Amino acid sequence: DSGVTQTPKHLITATGQRVTLRCSPRSGDLSVYWYQQSLDQGLQFLIHYYNGEERAKGNILERFSAQQFPDLHSELNLSSLELGDSALYFCASSGGQVFRGYTFGSGTRLTVV
């Protein structure tokens, strides 16, 4: 157990639908990062939040949005889903005072049918 919790682990939904992925960072970590990993692809950075504020955006589609709540958990919202959105979505967290790298959750596997 890495300490970063992602739910759900698996999600199957139809095209055009909307889903919400949830991430609870490791205790004490203020930063949350979201990544997308399509089949046989590397990690694609989506967005970074630090203590509730958006800090950086990567190649995140306009159909996707995220937020970090006061208790530091984060949600990634994916709407108007397309077949190509099928992927593993990872959340990672890192510490506030001392940077020690990222701790990853086990991911949410999204399948759009």
Add this chain to the structure above:
Amino acid sequence: AQSVTQPDIHITVSEGASLELRCNYSYGATPYLFWYVQSPGQGLQLLLKYFSGDTLVQGIKGFEAEFKRSQSSFNLRKPSVHWSDAAEYVCAVGSAGNMLTFGGGTRLMVKP
């Protein structure tokens, strides 16, 4: 801008053989360097990291990596590979206050 290159997309080694996975980076300052391992359908697990000091760092599962500033490299090594080491290995570079940049990964296959 920082970048990470892992030149080998796939590597196959025999069980018991030695292993070296290459990682080259581009970074404007002293980097923090990381190696992660990802088993199929799983998240990334930290193998080892380099922040400063001794350029040879030891990690979990018998892995080590050496930071070579002159070559901008941080290669991962293991003296004797086990079948359970088959996985994706990902190198990353960054620093405090800067986000990590990840390489494309190297898929390791182990022959019996």
